[in-house]
Amino acid sequence: MAFETIIVEVEDHVALIRLNRPDALNALNTQLLSELCTALEEADANDKVRCVIVTGSEKAFAAGADIKEMSSMSFAEVFATNLFADPSDRLMKIRKPVIAAVAGYALGGGCELAMACDFIIAADTAKFGQPEINLGVIPGLGGTQRLTRFVGKSKSMEMNLTGRFMDAEEAERAGLVSRVVPAKKLMEEAQGTAQKIAEKSQPTVMAVKESVNRSYETTLNEGILFERRVFHSMFATEDQKEGMAAFMEKRQPQFRDK
Numbered sequence: 726m727a728f729e730t731i732i733v734e735v736e737d738h739v740a741l742i743r744l745n746r747p748d749a750l751n752a753l754n755t756q757l758l759s760e761l762c763t764a765l766e767e768a769d770a771n772d773k774v775r776c777v778i779v780t781g782s783e784k785a786f787a788a789g790a791d792i793k794e795m796s797s798m799s800f801a802e803v804f805a806t807n808l809f810a811d812p813s814d815r816l817m818k819i820r821k822p823v824i825a826a827v828a829g830y831a832l833g834g835g836c837e838l839a840m841a842c843d844f845i846i847a848a849d850t851a852k853f854g855q856p857e858i859n860l861g862v863i864p865g866l867g868g869t870q871r872l873t874r875f876v877g878k879s880k881s882m883e884m885n886l887t888g889r890f891m892d893a894e895e896a897e898r899a900g901l902v903s904r905v906v907p908a909k910k911l912m913e914e915a916q917g918t919a920q921k922i923a924e925k926s927q928p929t930v931m932a933v934k935e936s937v938n939r940s941y942e943t944t945l946n947e948g949i950l951f952e953r954r955v956f957h958s959m960f961a962t963e964d965q966k967e968g969m970a971a972f973m974e975k976r977q978p979q980f981r982d983k
């Protein structure tokens with residue numbers, strides 16, 4: 726499919742999806758969100774793709790949902806159309822790993838999009854925030870829920886109540902991002918990380934993603950049980966035999982996704 730508000734490149738088993746509305750700091754309008762979800766679904770279904778990176782520009786990952794598009798909507802309209810339910814549901818169905826490579830602003834829906842990815846690598850220029858309170862609304866794509874799980878109640882409450890931005894260093898300390906890298910190295914680091922994941926056994930990668938995500942949805946006991954059952958099931962794969970044989974034979978494994 727041809728896209729207008731994003732750019733998609735596939736190289737070495739990694740799909741790079743770049744948000745591309747430079748005049749609006751990648752504000753997430755209906756078209757961009759729809760194209761992003763479609764690109765992610767296409768990457769998920771593409772046998773050549775083993776890992777996905779979502780990124781923006783040097784100035785903005787995304788400055789939130791498009792305020793100009795939303796400003797005149799009525800309650801009846803946002804309720805009847807279930808605004809943001811569709812992208813939220815579609816993002817959660819992606820089974821391949823998705824890395825958010827964030828430079829500049831990741832605000833409101835931008836922060837929520839980054840958090841909906843599997844992990845965040847941040848440039849030292851990144852700024853995260855949920856400033857919806859300044860617009861007279863609350864987050865609608867997971868900002869009160871996911872941010873709380875990432876950084877805890879106190880910091881999430883403060884960020885959501887004041888609209889304060891968090892810089893990259895604070896975001897790393899708080900556990901929102903997996904690591905911070907110099908802005909110039911952001912894409913190199915994200916690509917390198919994606920390559921490492923792309924070399925693993927794909928069923929195992931998907932099982933890790935499903936198991937980690939399960940920890941958000943269930944009790945610790947249920948989660949541990951789920952993990953153990955998935956672990957057991959890995960012994961039905963050829964890649965488990967190959968991975969363990971390769972260790973014993975002191976060589977690199979040749980995974981076949983079987």
Ligand SMILES: CC(C)(O)CC(=O)SCCNC(=O)CCNC(=O)[C@H](O)C(C)(C)COP(=O)(O)OP(=O)(O)OC[C@H]1O[C@@H](n2cnc3c(N)ncnc32)[C@H](O)[C@@H]1OP(=O)(O)O
Pocket residue numbers: 748749750752753788789790791792793794809830832833834835837856857860863864865866868
């Ligand atoms: C998804 C939900 C439900 O959770 C809701 C949301 O996401 S609501 C949106 C939350 N985000 C914000 O409130 C951030 C809004 N943007 C800003 O505060 C500032 O733009 C900034 C601090 C990120 C950057 O400031 P600055 O460098 O001064 O650039 P600007 O001149 O403000 O912006 C450039 C250009 O982009 C347009 N813009 C920026 N953000 C948005 C947006 N979220 N929606 C629509 N348009 C946006 C801005 O209007 C400028 O365009 P022009 O007006 O000059 O044409």
